[in-house]
Amino acid sequence: MLNVIRAVLFGLEKSLLKYLQEGYIVKFGDLGTFRTSLSGIGADTAEDVIAASVTKKRIIFSPSPLLKRTVAIAPVKKVQDV
Numbered sequence: 839m840l841n842v843i844r845a846v847l848f849g850l851e852k853s854l855l856k857y858l859q860e861g862y863i864v865k866f867g868d869l870g871t872f873r874t875s876l877s878g879i880g881a882d883t884a885e886d887v888i889a890a891s892v893t894k895k896r897i898i899f900s901p902s903p904l905l906k907r908t909v910a911i912a913p914v915k916k917v918q919d920v
Contacts (some may be wrong), residue, residue: 858897870901 854872857864863873877894877907901909 868902868904870899870905873898873900 854864858872858874861874865871875898876892877879878887878892881891885898
């Protein structure tokens with residue numbers, strides 16, 4: 839069973855990377871969405887924009903409303919020192 843879970847997670851990771859690299863927003867059911875974001879140096883015209891104009895690339899995860907509610911109502915418990 840553990841090998842099946844590993845295989846599914848590996849496939850999930852591979853698909854996520856592929857689709858983010860292609861510029862897609864990736865939705866993971868009731869968990870949320872992953873998307874890419876770019877920051878860069880502005881230019882007056884589109885012709886003046888080059889690859890070096892991009893200064894920062896990142897991945898943004900937006901949790902779904904269900905995930906947000908689940909975390910909001912989760913009980914908080916003190917963990918005993920080990």
